Amino acid sequence: MAEAPFSIGLVWLAHGEGLPLPARQSAGAAGMDLVAALPQGDTLVLAPGKRALVPCGFAMALPEGYEAQVRPRSGLAVKFGITVLNAPGTIDADYRGEVMVPLINLGEDDFAVRRGDRIAQMVVAPVSDVRFRLEETLDETERGANGFGSTGRSLG
Numbered sequence: 001m002a003e004a005p006f007s008i009g010l011v012w013l014a015h016g017e018g019l020p021l022p023a024r025q026s027a028g029a030a031g032m033d034l035v036a037a038l039p040q041g042d043t044l045v046l047a048p049g050k051r052a053l054v055p056c057g058f059a060m061a062l063p064e065g066y067e068a069q070v071r072p073r074s075g076l077a078v079k080f081g082i083t084v085l086n087a088p089g090t091i092d093a094d095y096r097g098e099v100m101v102p103l104i105n106l107g108e109d110d111f112a113v114r115r116g117d118r119i120a121q122m123v124v125a126p127v128s129d130v131r132f133r134l135e136e137t138l139d140e141t142e143r144g145a146n147g148f149g150s151t152g153r154s155l156g
Contacts, residue, residue, distance in 0.1 A: 009061040016057015022122055031121030036113050044113040046105040051085055054119055056099040064093050069123045081107025084120050
């Protein structure tokens with residue numbers, strides 16, 4: 001059963017006023033869409049291989065014990081090669097600056113970003129409070145130290 005929703009304090013910055021709040025686009029969606037807070041009438045053109053930090057026009061106060069991950073939108077990635085450069089980007093609970101999205105164009109064509117375009121998604125999640133402890137050895141597993149494709153390719 002899903003956890004009851006909670007609210008997160010958000011402040012619009014002057015250049016973000018009038019844009020939609022971050023929101024899920026369907027009942028089952030995990031991510032809330034983030035939109036570009038570019039000046040009205042301006043276009044940011046991302047040439048192939050280029051990157052830009054795109055403002056979202058708001059700051060927020062995540063509760064202690066939570067983080068927000070900024071992730072690519074799958075449609076932009078598949079159709080145009082547009083992705084979040086440091087995916088997933090992490091917004092910590094003690095950060096109070098503007099939410100920004102570092103986009104990169106891995107596609108073959110210029111990509112235009114305009115005010116209000118949905119550019120990324122944000123997922124708010126609990127943070128695990130863990131500590132590491134030093135051990136002399138680790139327990140054995142069947143996989144061991146094999147990684148990077150060692151478990152085989154799934155063909156369907």
